[in-house]
Amino acid sequence: xxxxxxxxRFGRFGGRYVPETLVPALMELEEAYAAARADPTxxxxxxxxxxxxxxxxxxxxxxxxxxxxxxxxxVWLKREDLAHTGAHKINNTVGQVLLARRMGKKRIIAETxxxxxxVATATACALFGLPCExxxxxxxxxxxxxxxxxxxxxxxxxRPVESGSRTLKDAMNEAMRTWVxxxxxxxxxxxxxxxxxxxxxxxxxxxxxxxxxxxxxxQAAFGKLPDAIVACxxxxxxxxxxxxxxxxxxxxxxxxxxxxxxxxxxxxxxxSLTLGTEGVLHGSRSLVLQDADGQIQEAHSISAxxxxxxxxxxxxHLAKTGxxxxxxxxxxxxxxxxxxxxxxxxxxxxxxxxxxxxxxxELARELGAGKYLVINxxxxxxxxxxxxxARGVPPAVGVKP
Amino acid sequence: xxxxxAKAFAxxxxxxEGALVAYGxxxxxxxxxxxxxxxxxxxxxxxxxxxxxAFSDPIADGPVxxxxxxxxxxAGSTLKRVLDEVVPELHRRCPETPLVIMTYVNVIMAxxxxxxxxxxxxRGISGAILPDLPPEESGSLRATFDAAGVxxxxxxxxxxxxxxxxxxxxxxxxxxxxxxxxxxxxxxxELPADLSQRLELVRKASPVPVVxxxxxxxxxxxxxxxxxxxxxxxGSALVRAAHTEGPQAARALCAEIKRGxxx
Ligand SMILES: Cc1ncc(COP(=O)(O)O)c(C=O)c1O
Numbered sequence: 001x002x003x004x005x006x007x008x009r010f011g012r013f014g015g016r017y018v019p020e021t022l023v024p025a026l027m028e029l030e031e032a033y034a035a036a037r038a039d040p041t042x043x044x045x046x047x048x049x050x051x052x053x054x055x056x057x058x059x060x061x062x063x064x065x066x067x068x069x070x071x072x073x074x075v076w077l078k079r080e081d082l083a084h085t086g087a088h089k090i091n092n093t094v095g096q097v098l099l100a101r102r103m104g105k106k107r108i109i110a111e112t113x114x115x116x117x118x119v120a121t122a123t124a125c126a127l128f129g130l131p132c133e134x135x136x137x138x139x140x141x142x143x144x145x146x147x148x149x150x151x152x153x154x155x156x157x158x159r160p161v162e163s164g165s166r167t168l169k170d171a172m173n174e175a176m177r178t179w180v181x182x183x184x185x186x187x188x189x190x191x192x193x194x195x196x197x198x199x200x201x202x203x204x205x206x207x208x209x210x211x212x213x214x215x216x217x218x219q220a221a222f223g224k225l226p227d228a229i230v231a232c233x234x235x236x237x238x239x240x241x242x243x244x245x246x247x248x249x250x251x252x253x254x255x256x257x258x259x260x261x262x263x264x265x266x267x268x269x270x271x272s273l274t275l276g277t278e279g280v281l282h283g284s285r286s287l288v289l290q291d292a293d294g295q296i297q298e299a300h301s302i303s304a305x306x307x308x309x310x311x312x313x314x315x316x317h318l319a320k321t322g323x324x325x326x327x328x329x330x331x332x333x334x335x336x337x338x339x340x341x342x343x344x345x346x347x348x349x350x351x352x353x354x355x356x357x358x359x360x361x362e363l364a365r366e367l368g369a370g371k372y373l374v375i376n377x378x379x380x381x382x383x384x385x386x387x388x389x390a391r392g393v394p395p396a397v398g399v400k401p
Numbered sequence: 402x403x404x405x406x407a408k409a410f411a412x413x414x415x416x417x418e419g420a421l422v423a424y425g426x427x428x429x430x431x432x433x434x435x436x437x438x439x440x441x442x443x444x445x446x447x448x449x450x451x452x453x454x455a456f457s458d459p460i461a462d463g464p465v466x467x468x469x470x471x472x473x474x475x476a477g478s479t480l481k482r483v484l485d486e487v488v489p490e491l492h493r494r495c496p497e498t499p500l501v502i503m504t505y506v507n508v509i510m511a512x513x514x515x516x517x518x519x520x521x522x523x524r525g526i527s528g529a530i531l532p533d534l535p536p537e538e539s540g541s542l543r544a545t546f547d548a549a550g551v552x553x554x555x556x557x558x559x560x561x562x563x564x565x566x567x568x569x570x571x572x573x574x575x576x577x578x579x580x581x582x583x584x585x586x587x588x589x590x591e592l593p594a595d596l597s598q599r600l601e602l603v604r605k606a607s608p609v610p611v612v613x614x615x616x617x618x619x620x621x622x623x624x625x626x627x628x629x630x631x632x633x634x635x636g637s638a639l640v641r642a643a644h645t646e647g648p649q650a651a652r653a654l655c656a657e658i659k660r661g662x663x664x
Contacts, residue, residue, distance in 0.1 A: 007537050007538070015537075015538055016535065016537060016538060017506055017533045017534060017535075017538055018460070018533055018535065019460065019461045019532050019533060019535075019556070019558065019580075020532075020535050020556045020557060020558040020560075020561060020569075020580065021558035021559070021560050021561075021580060021583050021584070022560075023535045023537075023558075023560075023561070024558075024560045024561060024562060024565070025560065163467065163471075164457065164458070169458065173458050173459075173460055176460045177460055177461075177462075177463070177585045180460075180461070180583065180584055180585055181583060181584035181585065183560060183583060184560070184583070278510070279507045279510060279511065280505075280506050280507040280510060280533070281458060281507065282458070282460070283460075283533070288507075290507070290511065292511065293479040293480060293481065293508070293511055293512075294456070294480070294507045294508040294509075294510060294511025294512070295456065295457040295474065295479075295508075296457045296458050296507075
């Protein structure tokens with residue numbers, strides 16, 4: 001045991017930095033996952049649930065009015081907001097809960113930021129009859145009341161977490177601490193492509209269905225692969241899911257958009273790829289927002305799902321090697337995009353997704369006419385209407401007040 | 402490798418006692434007063450002191466130590482300040498007592514592995530415990546520590562399979578820290594029934610002493626465990642005593658646990 005091994009590494013990033021108590025469980029998960037992947041009945045079962053229950057494949061929709069308004073590339077939307085429960089998160093929870101059931105686990109725990117992953121986990125648990133406990137920062141419990149209700153209605157127990165910044169990072173700490181105590185019969189469904197090995201791989205594989213569908217749909221819709229794909233990045237699960245199947249296609253530009261919060265010079269943002277440094281958070285080595293003493297900084301974003309000071313190790317690797325371009329959008333830019341997309345396309349995007357739209361606008365112009373830009377519509381904005389309407393609704397364009 | 406840790410265990414053994422490894426949080430309630438708490442623990446009979454360095458996201462800790470870390474961070478505790486302001490003073494006041502740093506790997510990485518190892522050794526640190534650094538990830542760090550003469554003390558858990566536990570024990574530095582309960586730090590009324598067997602297994606394989614830690618807070622628990630281990634670690638109970646009643650209470654609790662460790 002003397003040498004450093006490459007346990008779940010993406011370049012320098014990844015690994016398994018957890019208490020020894022959890023190591024055997026992670027090894028068990030790694031083995032069970034490999035066995036499940038090698039078993040065609042498991043793939044078939046996941047595929048069936050995704051088709052019948054989740055409503056996959058989600059559509060690839062032309063955004064005609066945005067294309068016109070932005071005056072550049074053709075804009076298309078990959079519609080994860082149309083998946084059951086309203087976000088991409090369900091792709092992963094269905095897979096992981098089926099995996100947990102195969103492993104004979106008796107109960108499920110999860111952490112959640114925006115509540116979408118909590119709702120998706122509670123939904124999969126209801127579908128397969130497993131008890132479910134969801135840890136959620138107390139601040140997020142306040143700002144995502146709708147999703148808190150949905151989780152409770154689905155039979156899950158929601159545990160508000162009062163420590164630290166009372167957001168996603170603290171919910172993840174608490175879920176890990178709880179898992180250490182209950183590891184023998186409990187599976188922890190991590191919601192993003194982060195955490196200790198094998199989670200970044202497991203979550204990425206379950207989310208990669210987004211990108212695989214997009215490949216086929218793009219060929220059918222416009223006869224080639226997209227010229228660029230853009231996705232928002234919190235922990236990075238929707239981004240790695242849509243982007244991963246295109247990593248080898250060097251003609252496809254891959255772009256991740258992080259939370260710029262109040263602006264990159266404000267000290268309040270969620271931009272770990274842009275401003276983070278190498279460190280270890282929640283079991284993996286990646287880029288994290290931290291001070292010079294290695295204390296993790298509190299992230300900020302108007303969207304609870306991007307309010308995280310870390311990022312998945314595979315995205316950190318793609319960003320560092322230059323395969324993925326990284327940009328940021330501020331709270332205000334995301335809000336403006338929310339209304340623009342609502343009014344031009346009849347879609348209320350999640351605030352997380354609105355960050356991708358904010359940069360999509362200029363990317364469409366950069367690419368220019370005749371090119372194809374796909375924006376990953378990671379989720380719908382119903383959960384955010386209280387946050388957004390509290391700031392007052394701007395008058396509709398062309399409508400006299 | 403540090404001889405100080407081996408000597409401390411040998412001294413306790415020669416007196417017919419199990420060793421007491423006492424944990425405190427550096428910087429709780431502030432840096433200077435935490436030195437008083439550590440020194441009081443040694444006066445109470447602690448054989449080895451674990452100097453806790455606060456981390457913002459302590460995934461292996463329960464509410465008592467988590468709370469202490471939050472207070473320490475508010476009081477301005479950092480690894481650098483602990484090494485500069487707490488450790489030298491404590492080493493001066495208790496020159497015989499080996500000091501071991503306990504913190505999370507990110508805190509060490511931020512300072513730099515080599516810089517940490519060198520400074521720690523210079524200031525009088527004998528070892529380090531990093532609860533989120535399992536053997537698979539510890540290769541390069543351990544080589545650096547070995548070169549500097551700082552023991553990287555490994556942990557073993559109740560969930561660790563026997564073969565893995567033996568491998569961890571065989572390769573240990575300083576001592577082996579056997580985590581007694583599957584869970585985070587914190588006091589427990591009851592310890593698992595099979596703990597003694599696991600301790601014996603690790604002890605057979607280990608060239609260095611073996612201690613049990615997590616959940617231990619009473620002389621009675623210490624008495625039971627010292628039949629199967631070379632010592633015990635007490636953390637949350639001491640942190641709570643020092644926080645609510647001050648250094649005297651930590652000294653008294655150490656003395657009481659020491660009575661339980663008499664063979
Ligand atoms: C709709 C939506 N998009 C994106 C995210 C961010 O997560 P990730 O970066 O893992 O896709 C969330 C998280 O809650 C979400 O709900």
